[in-house]
Amino acid sequence: MRGLRGLVSSEEIDRLVLTRRYGLLLTGSFAGAEQQRLVNGLVSVEIDQRVAAFKEAHAAIEG
Known part of the structure; x- marks a missing residue:
């Protein structure tokens, strides 16, 4: 993220x-042995x- 600071606003970094989610x-509030599959799915999504958001942002920057 440090590399983006000069190119992208703080608001955009927050959005991207x-x-x-x-x-x-990061909080691990979903962590539990029986919920590991759910957590892995959420991380993948x-x-x-x-x-996808970074690709869109890159395309917008490149014009």
């Missing part, structure tokens, strides 16, 4: 990276969505 996943 520091999502509410990201924060929830979050990663896919963040990759």
Whole structure:
């Protein structure tokens, strides 16, 4: 994220990276042996969505 600071506003970094779901996943509030599959699925979805958001942001920057 440090590399983005000069190119992207703080608000955009929040939108692209520091999502509410990201924060929830970091807290481990879903962690539990029986819920590991759910957590893994949520992480995969979050990663896919963040990759898509970065691609869109990159395309917007490149024009």
